[in-house]
Amino acid sequence: MKLRGYWLRVGWRNLGRHRRRSVITALALAWGFAAVVVLNGMMEGMGTDFIRSGTDLMAGQIRIQNPAYEPERELWDAVGGDGGVDVRALLERVEGDPGVLAAAPRVYGAGIVASDETSRGTMLMGVLPEREAAVTHFLDGLVEGTTPEPGAYEVVLGEELARQLRTGVGDVVVLVSPAADGSLGNELFTVSGIVRTGIPEVDASQVILELDDLQFLLALAPGDVHEVVAAAADPWDAPAVSERVGGDLADLGPAVEVVPWTEFRPELVEFASLVRGANWIILLVIFLMAAFGVANTMLMGTFERRREFAVVKALGMRPGQVVLTVVGEALALGALAVAAGAVLATPFVLWLTHYPLDLTPVAGEQMFMETLFRFVLRVEHSWDVPLRSAAALVVTAVAAALYPAYRAVRTPAAEALAGR
Helix, strand or coil: CHHHHHHHHHHHHHHHHHHHHHHHHHHHHHHHHHHHHHHHHHHHHHHHHHHHHHHHCCCCCEEEECCCCCCCCCCCCCCCHHHCCCHHHHHHHHHCCCCEEEEEEEEEEEEEEECCCCEEEEEEEEECHHHHHHHCCHHHHEEEECCCCCCCCEEEEEHHHHHHHCCCCCCEEEEEEECCCCCEEEEEEEEEEEECCCCHHHHCCEEEEEHHHHHHHCCCCCCCCCEEEEEECCHHHHHHHHHHHHHHCHHHCCCCEEEEHHHHCHHHHHHHHHHHHHHHHHHHHHHHHHHHHHHHHHHHHHHHCHHHHHHHHHCCCCHHHHHHHHHHHHHHHHHHHHHHHHHHHHHHHHHHHHCCEECHHHHCCEEECCEEECCEECCCCCCHHHHHHHHHHHHHHHHHHHHHHHHHHCCCHHHHHCCC
16 A cells, blocks of 8 residues: 555656646646536436426326226226226325325326317316326416316316317316217316417317316216326336335236336437437547547656656666556546546536526427427536546546556666667
């Protein structure tokens, strides 16, 4: 241990021989380290925001369904099968998992909505507004009115659907839909609100009702729900949380299946993999540049010290000790660069972590992979990226010094002392 410390001290002193060159090289490496930390954090933040955008808006991060419900989406394929479930008890059990923030039940249907002017085909969604708001955010897009009240026979229409129906808040519409018992459900509803999700297909077709009202329209029992969606504390933990929740609900039988977003939104998984791949490319490019910088500095240093190396070799210094001299200098340079890079990166990381830059007013919202994406520059704070980058920088500096160390060992003592 003392021997290793000795060569580090020698390397640190050698950096002081050409302070200007050492400072310039260390600053270049420090900026590279800071850039890797900030850019990787921004990419991780963008990936997490994209996952949240693709799941938080409407889909949810965990789904509990009857395995037979998809893809036909038959009315009678409710969670728990023919007998349904105790919805309140199910929600309590799901929310009992520490990885689940909240859960909300849903009922779906299809039918026709008609106003005094015209009619349109529509998708019906029954929700409990307060619970839904804790899991997803599409109800945050209300541009007029309020969410449906229980037992008030009210609906919220998508913005484009309301425009096509030429109706607004306070108007009455008729909903007609095939019911689970084979009858044709129809009822008058008052428009309580208009919502804009930003997804054209949803805004042009969605009608949102209070859960009990849609169950009544579709002749479903109170225990018949088609889906329970849940929000995970960390989207990336959704598969593990789903597995735990699935084990907890195993006693409900095969008509209950718990699925994470990684299975029902596989395109988001591919995007997350693309982001991670981009992170490795950034890391590789920047540290390759760092390697050339260190190698150049070490080569110049070893060339200028040819006579010094010749003298110590003539005095009996072994080749391994010569290598340690050069490598110790590179190690000290890498450590100095990491410390300086941490000082440079910390303000940017803290700023973009706590005060992300929302560029949506400039760039606008974009649809990508059926997801409404907002351009927000935010750093996803993690110790993994800085520690990995610091280790990579030091290893890069040491690896880049191996060739200069080899050149120092191969320097012929006689020729160097003779000035040739």
